[in-house]
Amino acid sequence: xxxxxxxxxRRPFTLCGVTRGQVQDLAxxxxxxxxxxxxxxxxxATQDRPVVAAAVLxxxxxxxxxxxxxxxxxxxxxxxxxxxxxxxxxxxxxxVELPAGVSAVPAALAPEPAGQARAPLRVRPADQxxxxxxxxxxxxxPRVWPKTPANLLGxxxxxxxxxxxxxxxxxxxxVPPLHIYGLLFxxxxxxxxxxxxxxxxxxxxxxxxxxxxEQAPSLLVAAPAHYHALRLALPHGPRLRLAFSSGGMxxxxxGAAFSRAAGVSVVEVYGSTETGGLATRDxxxxxxxxxxxxxxxxxxxxxxxxxxxxxxxxxxxxxxxxLFVTGDRAAPAPGGRFALLGRVDGIVKVAGKRVDLAxxxxxxxxxxxxxxxxxxxxxxxxxxxxxxxxxxxxxxxxEAVRAMLAQRVExxxxxxxxxxxARIPLTAAxxxxxxxxxxMLEG
Numbered sequence: 001x002x003x004x005x006x007x008x009x010r011r012p013f014t015l016c017g018v019t020r021g022q023v024q025d026l027a028x029x030x031x032x033x034x035x036x037x038x039x040x041x042x043x044x045a046t047q048d049r050p051v052v053a054a055a056v057l058x059x060x061x062x063x064x065x066x067x068x069x070x071x072x073x074x075x076x077x078x079x080x081x082x083x084x085x086x087x088x089x090x091x092x093x094x095x096v097e098l099p100a101g102v103s104a105v106p107a108a109l110a111p112e113p114a115g116q117a118r119a120p121l122r123v124r125p126a127d128q129x130x131x132x133x134x135x136x137x138x139x140x141x142p143r144v145w146p147k148t149p150a151n152l153l154g155x156x157x158x159x160x161x162x163x164x165x166x167x168x169x170x171x172x173x174x175v176p177p178l179h180i181y182g183l184l185f186x187x188x189x190x191x192x193x194x195x196x197x198x199x200x201x202x203x204x205x206x207x208x209x210x211x212x213x214e215q216a217p218s219l220l221v222a223a224p225a226h227y228h229a230l231r232l233a234l235p236h237g238p239r240l241r242l243a244f245s246s247g248g249m250x251x252x253x254x255g256a257a258f259s260r261a262a263g264v265s266v267v268e269v270y271g272s273t274e275t276g277g278l279a280t281r282d283x284x285x286x287x288x289x290x291x292x293x294x295x296x297x298x299x300x301x302x303x304x305x306x307x308x309x310x311x312x313x314x315x316x317x318x319x320x321x322x323l324f325v326t327g328d329r330a331a332p333a334p335g336g337r338f339a340l341l342g343r344v345d346g347i348v349k350v351a352g353k354r355v356d357l358a359x360x361x362x363x364x365x366x367x368x369x370x371x372x373x374x375x376x377x378x379x380x381x382x383x384x385x386x387x388x389x390x391x392x393x394x395x396x397x398x399e400a401v402r403a404m405l406a407q408r409v410e411x412x413x414x415x416x417x418x419x420x421x422a423r424i425p426l427t428a429a430x431x432x433x434x435x436x437x438x439x440m441l442e443g
Contacts, residue, residue, distance in 0.1 A: 027057035046092030062123035156188035165193035172217035223247040223430025276311025289337035305330035348377040369396025390415035
């Protein structure tokens with residue numbers, strides 16, 4: 001890890017015109033403002049990438065640990081405070097409503113310093129947690145996952161090496177930097193490699209397409225929902241070198257359509273906040289199974305994927321073989337690879353029979369007149385079993401959708417209710433927003 005730090009000090013780094021010197025200067029000023037209090041966390045309440053980079057450097061230099069919330073809404077920040085106890089929050093240019101009792105610490109960039117501004121590095125031990133990622137969204141169960149310098153910087157260095165990132169690369173992202181995928185691919189790995197990053201996060205298909213044409217990035221970092229949306233506004237013009245997808249399963253048709261239009265592979269990254277990146281696949285190259293990342297050790301128990309990796313959050317439970325049991329179902333495949341079979345919590349009992357929610361959702365989303373869909377399992381009367389509810393956005397009528405789906409699934413897998421909605425809500429990371437979906441059902 002020391003060699004990686006030495007290399008990154010010699011390499012340029014820009015975030016849409018913000019220089020490495022400006023980031024280091026802000027990190028030094030944050031260190032002075034926050035003090036050396038590693039046990040009292042500070043919330044990073046901004047998605048501005050230069051501020052995120054400076055805050056990480058400050059925390060690495062012995063400053064307070066950081067709490068990274070999965071969204072900047074008042075509700076999420078209040079939940080994050082309750083879970084972590086932070087009393088201060090770093091603010092950038094984002095409009096944020098802080099919980100009562102939380103003091104704001106402004107974090108503003110200054111002009112390029114006259115001398116070489118260098119934030120202290122590697123003061124914090126490599127195995128001491130310094131970032132806490134507060135996750136939510138798809139499961140509806142918020143959790144706090146600690147990460148050490150060895151976790152995050154080790155994975156960032158691996159990504160920079162694995163995908164040959166360098167000063168000639170320009171990264172465009174549709175995912176914010178407060179999620180581990182965005183933090184690694186659009187802040188830490190580019191910083192280590194000396195790559196350039198487009199500062200704002202592009203959310204809308206038209207904005208993504210515009211930036212692809214105007215800025216000519218070499219790398220695209222996006223979520224499956226964005227590739228799906230881009231099927232209606234496929235990019236043309238300057239060619240990317242590589243595109244990435246994470247945060248859920250990428251529909252094969254969406255990835256293929258993007259690859260045809262952009263002339264580039266979409267490398268899917270599988271993992272989670274607590275495990276870090278575990279594996280990749282590139283279906284343009286014919287890969288259907290997943291190839292483990294360097295240093296990842298696999299095991300399989302009762303269809304459960306078990307893993308060991310240097311990127312696992314500290315404190316995760318291990319079995320007798322030193323493996324963490326994930327919530328995903330998997331099976332071994334030739335060549336040391338594996339096939340994913342869905343989430344363990346995606347299998348529910350309906351009328352005494354097993355139903356795979358992902359399979360029902362996939363078939364629902366493929367129906368004519370259905371643009372996007374989500375299937376939830378809710379407790380049936382008595383709470384002993386589940387019943388299925390489907391929500392979809394599209395032009396087809398609910399009665400027609402249910403009739404078409406009845407021809408494609410077993411009777412127990414047919415949703416009891418089919419609701420038409422304007423859109424399927426997503427989190428900032430492009431994942432299904434479970435809480436918003438449940439609110440729709442209650443409404």
